[in-house]
Amino acid sequence: MRILLLCFTLAVSFSGLAQDKNYASYFTSLNFGDTFTQGELQVVFAELVTDSRCPKSVNCIRAGEAKIGVDIYMRGEFIETRELIFPAEGTVSEKNNLMFVTNDIRLMAVALAPYPNYPDQLSETDYIVEIKVN
Helix, strand or coil: CHHHHHHHHHHHHHHHHHCCCCCCCEEEEEECCCEEEECCEEEEEEEEEEECCCCCCCCCCCCCEEEEEEEEEECCEEEEEEEEEEECCCCCCHHHHEEEECCCCEEEEEEEECCCCCCCCCCHHHCEEEEEEC
16 A cells, blocks of 8 residues: 555656646747837847858858847836857857747747858848747
8 A cells, every 4th residue: 555655646746747838839030120029028130240151152261150139128128138149150059049038938049041142242131030939
């Protein structure tokens, strides 16, 4: 009887631990100057800081990177500006691209488009950042 009670207690305890929050994940795009809204959170693609990624038509010594600024607002109140980094090789890191995280939402910038084909070809209004929301 004790063993059954112990097994039942352990089963209930472990099933409670296994129930993690289930978040729906999806991707969305944010054009330069536009706002992404999720509940009381707003993210504005506010600035193209720099784009030194080596254009496809050029041979470069260094691959370069692009940096953008996003403004974070909560309930209409400015929280901070985050600078996000996109290396030319396409790898992004949580350290450089995590925009916002709470118990309920996590925003991560995963890509910046378009990739330049020629030097000085793009204007800042051409840029789109892809965001993973979970």
